Amino acid sequence: MATPVKVYGPPMSTALSRVLACLHEKDVEFQLIPINMSKGDHKKPEFLKIQPFGQVPAFQDESITLFESRSICRYICEKHAEKGNKRLYGTNPLEKASIDQWIEAEGQSFNPPSSTLVFQLAFAPRMKLKQDPKAIKQNEDKLQKVLEVYEKRLGESRFLAGDEFSLADLSHLPNTQYLVTAANRAEIFTSKQNVGRWWDEISSRDSWKKVVEMQKSS
Ligand SMILES: N[C@@H](CCC(=O)N[C@@H](CS)C(=O)NCC(=O)O)C(=O)O
Numbered sequence: 338m339a340t341p342v343k344v345y346g347p348p349m350s351t352a353l354s355r356v357l358a359c360l361h362e363k364d365v366e367f368q369l370i371p372i373n374m375s376k377g378d379h380k381k382p383e384f385l386k387i388q389p390f391g392q393v394p395a396f397q398d399e400s401i402t403l404f405e406s407r408s409i410c411r412y413i414c415e416k417h418a419e420k421g422n423k424r425l426y427g428t429n430p431l432e433k434a435s436i437d438q439w440i441e442a443e444g445q446s447f448n449p450p451s452s453t454l455v456f457q458l459a460f461a462p463r464m465k466l467k468q469d470p471k472a473i474k475q476n477e478d479k480l481q482k483v484l485e486v487y488e489k490r491l492g493e494s495r496f497l498a499g500d501e502f503s504l505a506d507l508s509h510l511p512n513t514q515y516l517v518t519a520a521n522r523a524e525i526f527t528s529k530q531n532v533g534r535w536w537d538e539i540s541s542r543d544s545w546k547k548v549v550e551m552q553k554s555s
Pocket residue numbers: 350351352353379391392393394404405406407
């Protein structure tokens with residue numbers, strides 16, 4: 338029997354929860370190794386050997402270690418092409434290119450404003466840090482502009498890369514979950530008809546519900 342892959346970090350991490358959602362979609366067995374970030378365990382020499390930037394997640398499959406959540410997801414899909422959701426990373430070069438295009442859009446356009454808002458609105462209060470109202474306003478404006486592009490795209494197709502749920506949609510789940518639930522910013526998404534419909538659909542997947550449960554019980 339294959340050894341389960343190892344994922345290092347706390348489920349509350351957005352980047353780690355992207356990998357967890359992918360593992361659930363692909364029905365791949367894994368072992369979650371907790372890393373106590375409040376104690377700075379992610380900056381300790383042992384952890385830096387597997388994640389040299391001192392961030393979570395880190396991922397291990399047999400003797401190979403990987404970091405960067407989106408790359409880890411692509412690896413899981415390629416290695417386990419025949420397991421679980423077989424369409425998650427497409428089935429031909431053109432589908433993969435379209436999925437990659439929207440994963441890039443997530444990483445380059447959606448993530449910068451949305452991760453700043455997640456930090457400012459959800460994590461700063463928990464960590465008793467002062468919020469920065471100017472950064473909140475600027476990033477809300479930036480996110481609105483990005484979502485206008487999404488609204489148009491999602492008026493043309495059911496999901497970002499076409500009519501199948503893919504890694505591109507999945508990549509948006511972690512930040513959006515925090516903005517909709519913990520940061521009281523659901524309206525940014527639900528006020529747009531197509532984006533709201535898309536969010537309802539992608540957040541109702543069993544894979545994502547399992548991740549949300551893991552976050553609640555961690
Ligand atoms: N691009 C990286 C981002 C990783 C990242 O920013 N992780 C955060 C938690 S969600 C972290 O480790 N923050 C602590 C730090 O940067 O010191 C990925 O997708 O894996």
